[in-house]
Amino acid sequence: MLRWLFTFQFPKSLSFALGLTLSISFFPVLVANPDLLESDTYYYDTVGQNLNRPPQRPHPNLHVPNVPVKHGVTVFSNIPTDKTAYPYLQTTINFVEAHFAFKAFLSDGTEVSYSTRGEHVRYSKCNGEICIIVSQKNVLGVSNTSTEWEKGHIFGEERYEVAMGHRAALVASDRKLYLYNGYTNHWDTISLEQEILRGFANLYDKVAIITSRRILVVDLPSEGQFEQNLLLRGIYQFEMRDGFINFYSSDKLWMFRHLTEAFEEVDLTD
Template identity: 80%
Template sequence: MLSRLHTKQFLKLLSITIGLSLFIGLFPSLFANPDQFDGDIYYVDTVSQNRNRAPQRPHPDLHVPTVPAKQDITVFSNAPTDKTAYPYIQTTINFVEGHLSLKAFLSDGTEVAYSTRGEHLRYSKCYGDLCIIVSQKNLLGVSNTSTEWEKGHIFGEERYEVAMGHKAALVASDRKLYIYNSYTNHWETISLEQETLSAFANLYDKVAIITSRRILVMDLTTEMQYEQNLLLRRIYQFEMRDGFINFYSGSKLWMFRHQTEAFEEVDLTD
């Protein structure tokens, strides 16, 4: 009786030992090849995790344009040396870009609005008593004497150079000069025919423009323009003062007097 009991216990223990040995032997191979398990386990688990997980958005820093934006508007730099002693100029006007609109705030607190529906801004700048904006369709200007944004039309030019004075601003293309006059709130257009812009300056109510062929002086209060042909000479230096403007070309000087509104030619070798 006792021997039979020991025999049964021995056989039971032996079967358990053999079972454990087989399981331990198969353990690495089972996990090395998960396909031996029922695939539905993995499928259901993956779906439940994705269903409970909020969708992840790509990080915004990853969406960087691969092609840089075209730099089609640059700040104009004078080729001749500008010796003008400019006073301290305070900017007294500002604008804010809102939803499909621009709002300019003048020095007296007046608000002047403009709808930008259908336009996108390419350049904007406030300086002194004026602000200008270049869009893909229009030139816009506003000053402290404005009642609305003054619109100047552009004609398909793609490249521009911009220069700011405290009473006037210049937007220059390869073919034309567009000048905003803050006194009259008007855009003046000057054609460039076989000539290039060399310099632009604004002091008080006078504007000086130098091209490869001529000198232009504009009085902003009257919109009068005065011209001097350069006779194939080059201006190397200029200076604007309260009563006159000097344009130096080597041994020659062209002086524009505000009082007489005329150019005088001076030979510096005498």
């Protein structure tokens, strides 16, 4: 009986099919599993190989610079304590980044475009009624009262700090302050000669700027600038109100009144 089992011959066709099946079973099988990573396909070798990701080739129309761009743009933080009670201010302007362009959409539906060809955008943001862009060679602003992006030129500085208000924005380098006025759609340049920026705030149509040497209040609609020398004192706290702005030093208070557009000095040691 056993001799009969070992001497049994398979039909030729069945032998061929069995041999083909065994050959395929020992050949590495690649199984696609697209669920391993979103939008990518990984391939698994069932013979025991590790997960292998196919080499990524850049899109032919995508320019990838060989040297990484150093941004050098940070968000400014006040050194004096800002006690201003800011109301809720809705952002009513927006932009989208298109192919070599930024398209701003104003509150009335107007579309305002700016070509960024030849520029590396380092910072961009919208807040309240304004949007700004900082590139390696320009600062740009647009507001709901604009007809185009307003350009201001910067001159080779590598590091910037950016502060956004509702109607005004500040781009500060080590040497200059670039103030964007959302009312007039205009950039003002303020020189920093042996000064350090300490504070910035924007409430409605007024801007407060504090440096290591002075206080500067800007009325946005008229573009008027009002200055107070700090007399070697430092400001540790300030507060913007509807009718006035208070700047507190250790022994003095400087109050800027909107009605008179002048500073009043109060001695806090009395």
